[in-house]
Amino acid sequence: MDYALVLILGLVAGTVGGIVGFGTSIMLMPALVLVFGPRQAVPIMAIASIMANASRAAAWWREVDWRATAAYSAAAMPAAALGARTLLALPTDIVEALLGAFFIAMIPLRRWMLRQNWRLSRAQLALVGAVIGFITGIVVSTGPLNTPFFLMHGLVKGAYLATEAMSSIAVYVAKAAAFRTLGALPLETIAEGLIVGSSLVAGAFIAKRFVLRIDAERFRLLMDGLMLGAGLLMLGTAIAR
Secondary structure (H helix, E strand, O other), X not given: XXXXXXXXXXXXXXXXXXXXXXXXXXXHHHHHHHHHOHHHHHHHHHHHHHHHHHHHHHHOHHHOOHHHHHHHHHHHHHHHXXXXXXXXXXXXXXXXXXXXXXXXXXXXXXXXXXXXXOOOOHHHHHHHHHHHHHHHHHOOOOHHHHHHHHHHOOOOHHHHHHHHHHHHHHHHHHHHHHHHHOOOOOHHHHHHHHHHHHHHHXXXXXXXXXXXXXXXXXXXXXXXXHHHHHHHHHHHHHHHO
């Protein structure tokens, strides 16, 4: 029954994540913590996130911006591995509180930045990747952090979803490899991550038909709503600890 509930929630989370580019980890983590415990939930989500992003990239394969992906990933991968190694030593409640406040603040800030018509170069995207990669190594999800920067690189809808997904695959592979090296990712945990990830894969392809029908402004509004929810959830989690 526990697995069934996780898989159903994973299908919903995969669909939402396939539409806006993030949110799967935020929706799934409470259930994973209840079923598997907090220590095991993080590496399980790392494996599931690789599968979720791979399916999202496959759904929009022709729209991947490979140069942007390479620039972001080259800096983000070593930073993510370093972040994973410092995970056990860092007070995650403080990090989650800061990230929650940042997510909420990014809603008006992102819109203001878009009105300035700023565009990030690939070198600037690489710098962003180094910072977000390190944070991703420490906390479960930083998907909303990526959103404004990939949009400011000129990506939207399918191109945004595909490029952000390919970049995230690189980050989570580095994170999972670090967990494996540290002994926090045994074969049993990998198997559980693959099971959870299978439901996310199905959701990504369900989401494609919705993305094709939604206009760019509604797409951004949907992302704003999920960023607000993510920020409030992370603030609530940090306060409750």
